[in-house]
Amino acid sequence: MVRGKTQMKRIENATSRQVTFSKRRNGLLKKAFELSVLCDAEVALIIFSPRGKLYEFSNCSMNKTIDRYQNRTKDLMSSNSTAIEDVQLEKEYDSFSMTKKLEHLEVCKRKLLGDGLDLCSIDELQQLERQLERSLSKIRSRKYQMLKDEIMKLKEEEKMLLEENAALQIKVISESSKKQESNQRSESSNHEEIMDVETELFIGPPERRSNNNNNNNNNAFL
Known part of the structure; x- marks a missing residue:
């Protein structure tokens, strides 16, 4: 039969509490004895029951063990x-x-x-001067590096702008060429229409057309 897990709280029933105390006390005394024998340990165990009764175990002198404990503390x-x-x-x-x-x-x-600086010696002043020169050199180096980075950045932006400008020029030339071709096609179409109109107005041999023109001129003179 599986034993249930015991809850770690005060047992309310007095009889059950006394039975549990007796069982656990005997088990604790047995464990203390086994520990002292098996491990050659100096063990001293003191137990007071709820009613004030003393139970103790020691594999040597109890007082000696207590004194040793107090000195160690x-x-x-x-x-x-x-x-x-x-x-x-x-x-x-x-x-x-x-x-x-x-x-x-x-x-x-x-x-x-x-x-x-009034109380500084020559050596201290020279040391400060060298320190300032080193600091100034680092500052200048950092400034030049920042300027160099800025110039590189501007060059990259200039390159991008030139590429965009070239692309726009190609686009403008392409659109202008297309527009010119469209105008040429439009002019050619208009010319063909004019030729068609002249062909419709003057039908017949050239000689007849010349006679007609002369008659029209004579009539106009009369």
């Missing part, structure tokens, strides 16, 4: 206290060191800006 507390003090001292030293570094950086900053 004092040593741990002392070592922890020392460790805490060391940590605090280290933090204070780090804070002091950081403050000194910040003050030194502030003094260097003022000197680089030209303030507080």
Whole structure:
């Protein structure tokens, strides 16, 4: 039969609680004995029942084990206290060191800006000069690099604009050519229509057409 899982809470029934205490107490005492024998460990176990009755087990002197426990606890507390003090001292030293570094950086900053140079020696002034020259060289190098990048960018934009302009010119020439061809076709069509009209007006041999023109002129003179 499978045993159900016991809930870790106070047993309300007094009889069940007493039975469970007796069973678990005997099991705990047995485990303590086995641990001391199998592992050669110094074990001391103290149990007080709900009614105040004492149950204990020790594979050696109970008082000796308790004294050893108390001494060990004092040593741990002392070592922890020392460790805490060391940590605090280290933090204070780090804070002091950081403050000194910040003050030194502030003094260097003022000197680089030209303030507080009256108390500087020749060597310090030369060192500041070299530092400023190195900084100026880096600034110029960075400026030239930025200008170079900007010029390359402008050249790429110029190339793109030239390509777009060339494409637009080709498009304009193509449209102009198409328009010219259309005009030529239109003029040719108009010329053919005029020829057709003249052909319809003058039908017959050329001699007859000349006689007709002379008669018309004589009539007009009369």
